Amino acid sequence: MIEIKDLHKSYKMGSNVLHVLKGINFTVEEGELVAIMGSSGSGKSTLLNILGMLDVADSGEYTLDGVPIKNLNETKAANYRNKFLGFVFQSFNLINYKSALENVALPLYYQKVPRKERQERALKYLDQVGLKEWANHLPSELSGGQNQRVAIARAMASEPKVLLADEPTGALDSTTSYEVMDLIQKINDQGNTILVVTHEDDIAHMCKRIVYLKDGVIVEDKKVKQVRASAHV
Amino acid sequence: MFDLERWQEIFDTIRKNKLRTFLTGLSVASGIFILVILLGFGQGMRNGIAHEFEEDSATSVWVWPGVTSKEFKGLNPGRSIQLKNENYASSLALFGDEIEYKSPRVFVRNVTVNYGKEALVYGIQGVSYDFQFIENAKMSEGRFLNYQDEVNTAKVAIIGNKIKHDVFKDVETPLGEYINISGVLFKIVGIYSEREDREEERIYIPVTTAQRVFNGGDRINNMSYTMPMMENFDEAVVQAIAFKENLQAHLQKVHTVSPEDTGAIQVWSALEEAKRYYSLTGNIKFFFWFVGICTIIAGVVGVSNIMLIVVKERTREIGIRKALGAKPWSIVGMILHESIFVTAISGFAGLIFSMGLLEIVGPYIEVDYILNPSVNFNVAISTVFVLIFAGAVAGFFPAWRAASIHTIDALRDE
Numbered sequence: 001m002i003e004i005k006d007l008h009k010s011y012k013m014g015s016n017v018l019h020v021l022k023g024i025n026f027t028v029e030e031g032e033l034v035a036i037m038g039s040s041g042s043g044k045s046t047l048l049n050i051l052g053m054l055d056v057a058d059s060g061e062y063t064l065d066g067v068p069i070k071n072l073n074e075t076k077a078a079n080y081r082n083k084f085l086g087f088v089f090q091s092f093n094l095i096n097y098k099s100a101l102e103n104v105a106l107p108l109y110y111q112k113v114p115r116k117e118r119q120e121r122a123l124k125y126l127d128q129v130g131l132k133e134w135a136n137h138l139p140s141e142l143s144g145g146q147n148q149r150v151a152i153a154r155a156m157a158s159e160p161k162v163l164l165a166d167e168p169t170g171a172l173d174s175t176t177s178y179e180v181m182d183l184i185q186k187i188n189d190q191g192n193t194i195l196v197v198t199h200e201d202d203i204a205h206m207c208k209r210i211v212y213l214k215d216g217v218i219v220e221d222k223k224v225k226q227v228r229a230s231a232h233v
Numbered sequence: 234m235f236d237l238e239r240w241q242e243i244f245d246t247i248r249k250n251k252l253r254t255f256l257t258g259l260s261v262a263s264g265i266f267i268l269v270i271l272l273g274f275g276q277g278m279r280n281g282i283a284h285e286f287e288e289d290s291a292t293s294v295w296v297w298p299g300v301t302s303k304e305f306k307g308l309n310p311g312r313s314i315q316l317k318n319e320n321y322a323s324s325l326a327l328f329g330d331e332i333e334y335k336s337p338r339v340f341v342r343n344v345t346v347n348y349g350k351e352a353l354v355y356g357i358q359g360v361s362y363d364f365q366f367i368e369n370a371k372m373s374e375g376r377f378l379n380y381q382d383e384v385n386t387a388k389v390a391i392i393g394n395k396i397k398h399d400v401f402k403d404v405e406t407p408l409g410e411y412i413n414i415s416g417v418l419f420k421i422v423g424i425y426s427e428r429e430d431r432e433e434e435r436i437y438i439p440v441t442t443a444q445r446v447f448n449g450g451d452r453i454n455n456m457s458y459t460m461p462m463m464e465n466f467d468e469a470v471v472q473a474i475a476f477k478e479n480l481q482a483h484l485q486k487v488h489t490v491s492p493e494d495t496g497a498i499q500v501w502s503a504l505e506e507a508k509r510y511y512s513l514t515g516n517i518k519f520f521f522w523f524v525g526i527c528t529i530i531a532g533v534v535g536v537s538n539i540m541l542i543v544v545k546e547r548t549r550e551i552g553i554r555k556a557l558g559a560k561p562w563s564i565v566g567m568i569l570h571e572s573i574f575v576t577a578i579s580g581f582a583g584l585i586f587s588m589g590l591l592e593i594v595g596p597y598i599e600v601d602y603i604l605n606p607s608v609n610f611n612v613a614i615s616t617v618f619v620l621i622f623a624g625a626v627a628g629f630f631p632a633w634r635a636a637s638i639h640t641i642d643a644l645r646d647e
Contacts, residue, residue, distance in 0.1 A: 054556065054641040074561045074637070082558020093553045093644060097249040110558040115241060158558070 001162060001193050002028040002051065007060035009046055020046045021057070022216035028162075028195065033188040033226070035204035036197045038213035045166060047213065048197045052085055052164045053077040065161045082110050086155030090167035092147040094139040100126060100150045101135040107158035125153040129183055145176035152183055156192075163187065163194040169203055175232075181206045182229035202227070243571045257539045257572070258579030261620060264532025265583030268525035269613050273591040275514075275521035277598070277606025282510045284604045291507060292333070292469065293367050294477055296324075296456040296484065297499045305491035314488050314497050318444075318451040323487065324458075324480060331476050333461045336361035337453040339443040344415040346436070348400055355396055357414065357436045359443020365425065367457045368432070375408045375423035378439050386442040390419040393433030394426040412436070417446055460504075466511070473504040525616075532620055537627030540572055544631040551635050552643025561636040568632040569625055576624040580617040588613065 009021040020043045028034055038044040049055035050062070053072060062069040064084055072080075086107075087093075094103045105122035113121070126132050129149040131142075139147050148168060155163055165184065169177035181203060188194050188208075196207055204210050205227045212220040247254045298314035321337045339359035346353040364370075365377040373394055382389050390412060401407040411418045419438060427433050443449055460476060463469040481500045482492065490497045544551075551564050588608065595606045635643075 049641055052556075054644070055639070074555075074640075077640075078555060078558050078560045081556060087556050089644070093549070093556070095550050095553055098245070102245065106554070107557040109238065109242065110554075110560075110563070112238070115238060154557070 001030045001032075001065055002026075002195075003061070003063040004051075005061040007047070007050065007062065008058045009043075009050060009055070010058060020216055021050075024060070024216075024218060026211065026218060026221070028193060030193050031188070031191050032209060033185070033194045033207045034196070035207035035210045036195060036213060037199060037201075037204050037210055039199065042213040043216045044197045044199075044213045048164055048166050048195065051162075051195065052087060053081055078110075082107065082158060084161045086158060086160035086163045088148070088151050088155050088163065088165040088168045090170040092139070092144075092151045092171075094147060094150060094154075096139050099136045099138055100131060100142065100153075103139070103150055104154045104157050107154060111158060122153075122157055125157045126150070128156070129153045143176075144172050145179055148172060148176075148180050149183060152180070152187070156187060161193065163192055165194065165196045167197055167199070169198065169200065174202075177203065178229045178232040185226070185229055239567065239570060242567065243574060246571060247575070253539075253543065254575055257536060257543075257575050258582070260535035260539065261532055261576045261624070262579040262583030262586070264528050264535070265580050265613075265617055265620065266587040267528045268616055269584060269587035269591070269608050271521045271525045271528075272612065273587070273595065273606040273608045274603065275518045276608060277595070277603040278517055279511075279514045280606070281600075281604035282507075282514055291503055292460040292462055292473060293503045294458045294460065294473060294480070295501045295503075296480065297501070298455070299496050299499055301490055301494055301497040303491040303494040303497075305494065306489055308489055312497075314490065316453045316456060316484075318453060320484060320487060321453060321456050324456065324483065327483060328458075328476060328480060331460060331472070332458045334363035334366045334459045336364040336367055336457055337440055338364070338455050338457065339440055339449050339452070340454045341414075341438070341443050341447050341449070344447060346415075347413040348410070351400060353396070353400060353412065353436075355392075355434050355436050357438060357443070359440040359449070360437050361440050364437065364457070367459050368427070370425040370427055370432075373424050373426045374406060375421070377423050377425065378437060382439045383441050386445050387439055388417060388419045388442060388446075389422045389438065390414075391423040391425055391437040392421055393435055394424055395430050395433035396436070397424050414438075415447070466508075470504050470508045473502045477502045477505065529616060529620055529623075533623040533627055536572070536576060536620075536624040537631075540568070540624070540628035541631045543572075544568060544628075544635040548635055548638065548643050548646040551638070552640050552646065555636075555640040556644065564636040565629070565632045568635070569628055572628040573621055573625050576621045577617075580620050584613055584617050 004024055004026045007021050007024040010017050010019045024047060036044045036047060046055065050057045053069065056072055064080070069080065095106070098106070101119065101122050104125055105118040108118040108121060123132065123135060126135050129152055131146060131149055131153070134142060134146060139150070142150065168184065169180055172180060184194060184196065185206060196203070198204050205224055206229050207224070208226050209221070209223050211218055296316070298316050301308070301310050301312045301314065304310050318337070325332070325335060341357040341359060344357060346355065346357065360378065362378045362380055362383060365372070370377070377391055378389065381387065392407060397407050401410065404410060407421045407424060410421050412421065425433070444451065460469070460473055463472070477500045481495070481498060484498045485492055485494070488498065554564060591606055591608060598606065
C-alpha cells in the first residue's frame with residue numbers, strides 16, 4: 001500500500017540545515033496498523049506529513065497504492081489527499097462554526113458528492129463513532145474525546161486508502177485515549193490501513209507493528225502482539 | 234457561479250458568521266448610501282437653481298434705463314434716460330432675427346383702480362401680447378392679450394391668480410367682470426398664474442392702451458426679449474451675451490451715452506446669470522463627486538481590510554479544507570464568491586435604501602436652491618459595480634496568499 005525508498009528531508013533554520021529524515025526505507029501492506037514512535041525531533045511527524053502530502057520530500061521515492069507520488073503541486077496534492085488519505089490530528093482541526101455532521105460531510109463536498117448523499121453518509125460515519133445524537137452540535141459543545149471521534153468519522157467519510165493519525169490521543173486523558181484507540185482498532189479490523197504517530201508506549205502497543213525512529217532513521221521495526229484497547233475501557 | 238453546492242456552502246458560512254458578514258455589508262452599504270445621497274443633493278442643487286430661473290424665461294434679456302454717470306459728448310452726468318417706442322422699434326429692426334418673443338412695458342402710475350366699490354392697489358402694466366412667454370405666465374382662465382387688443386387699444390385686462398382670490402371672491406369667475414381704472418372700464422379677459430404670489434399681483438393691459446389712455450405718449454419703461462432656446466447651453470450663453478452687448482451699444486449710441494457707462498442703460502441676460510450659477514453648481518457637483526469617490530475608496534479599503542482579517546482568521550480553516558482535499562482555486566473561489574456576494578447584496582441594499590429615501594423624502598425638501606434631489610440610476614448602479622469589482626480585486630490577493638500557504642503551515646496557525 002505504501003512504499004518508501006531512501007527518503008530525505010531537511011529544513012533550513014537560518015544558516016543551519018536541519019537534516020530531519022536521513023534515508024527512510026519502509027513499506028506498509030494493506031490492512032496494517034502501524035505505530036510510528038520516537039522522541040520529539042526524531043522526524044516522525046515530518047514523515048507523516050510527507051506521507052500525507054502535506055509536505056514534500058527532498059529526495060526519495062514514494063508510492064501510494066501503486067501510484068508514484070512525485071512532482072506534486074498544490075492542486076495535484078489536494079486531489080490525492082482527497083482520494084487516498086484521511087487525516088486525524090492531535091488538535092482535531094474541526095471547523096468550529098460547522099456542526100459535527102457538516103464537518104464530517106466536508107471531505108465529501110470536495111469529492112463533489114451531492115448534498116443529500118453527503119449528509120446520509122456523514123450520518124452513517126457519525127453513527128459508527130457513536131455520535132449520531134450529537135450530529136448537530138458544534139465542536140465547542142463536545143468533549144475532546146467526542147471531537148476526536150468526529151475527526152475520525154470525518155477522516156473515514158471519504159473512504160480513504162490510508163488513515164494517517166498524528167498523535168490522535170495527544171490531547172486526551174488516558175480513558176478517552178483508549179476509547180479513541182478502540183475506535184481506531186475497530187476501523188482497522190474492517191481492513192483499513194492506518195498509520196499512527198505517537199510517543200506513548202501503551203498507545204503504540206495497541207497497534208500491530210511499531211516503527212521506532214531516532215534522529216531521522218528507522219532504528220527498529222517490529223511486529224507486536226496487539227493489546228486490545230477495549231480491555232482498558 | 235451557478236454551482237449550487239458552492240452557494241449552499243457560502244450561505245452556511247454567512248449564516249454562521251453573521252456579525253462579520255454584517256460589518257462587511259455595513260461598510261459597503263454606507264459607502265454607497267453616502268455617495269448616492271451626496272450625488273442626489275448635488276443634483277438637487279442644480280434642480281433648485283434651474284428652478285429659480287424658471288420664474289422668467291431662461292433666455293430672457295431685459296433692458297432697464299437708468300441715470301448717466303459719465304460725461305459724454307458735452308452732456309452732463311446725472312441725466313435720466315427715457316426709452317421710447319422708437320428705441321423698441323429700432324431694436325426689433327436690428328436684432329429681430331435673433332429674437333423669439335419681445336415686449337415693451339409701461340408702468341401705469343397715478344391711477345386709481347376700482348372694482349365696484351372696492352379700491353384695488355395693484356400695479357398696472359402695459360405690455361405686448363408676447364409678454365406672457367417672457368414672464369412664463371400660465372393662463373389659468375381665459376386668454377392673454379393678443380395682437381387685436383394691441384392694434385385696437387382694447388380696454389381689456391389680465392389679472393393674476395392672487396388678485397382673483399383676494400378681490401373676486403363673490404363671483405364665480407372674474408372673467409367678463411369690469412374694473413374701473415381712473416374712470417375707464419376694462420373688461421377682464423384672462424387670469425394668469427405664476428410660481429410666486431408677488432408676480433400674480435399685477436394687472437396687464439395692452440401697451441398701446443396704456444400709452445394712449447393714460448398719457449404715456451411714446452414713453453416705455455423697459456423692454457424685454459427672449460431668444461430661441463438652443464440645445465447647447467454654452468452656445469446659447471454666447472449668443473445671449475452678444476445680443477446683450479449689441480443691444481446695449483445700440484441704445485447707448487441713440488441715447489448719446491458713453492460706452493463705458495453701463496449703468497445708464499442696463500441690459501440683463503438671464504442666461505448670463507444662469508451661467509454663473511451653473512458653473513457654481515458644476516463646482517459643487519465636482520466637489521460632491523470628489524467626496525463621494527473618497528467615500529467609495531474608504532469603502533473599498535474597508536472591504537479589503539475586512540477581507541484581510543477574514544482570510545487571516547480563516548487560515549486554519551483553509552488549511553483544514555486543503556488537508557481534506559480542497560484545491561487552491563476552490564479556496565480562492567470560495568472566499569471571493571462570498572465577498573462578492575456580500576458586497577453585491579449590501580451594495581444594492583445601500584443603493585435601494587438611499588434611492589428610496591431620495592424618492593420619498595426628496596420631493597418634500599423645501600430649502601432654497603435645493604429641489605427634488607435625485608440621482609441618475611445608471612451612475613448609482615455603476616458605482617455599486619465598481620465597488621463590487623474593487624472589493625473582489627482587493628479580496629483576491631489575501632485569498633490567493635491564504636490559498637498558497639503550505640497546508641502544514643496553515644494547520645499550525647493559531
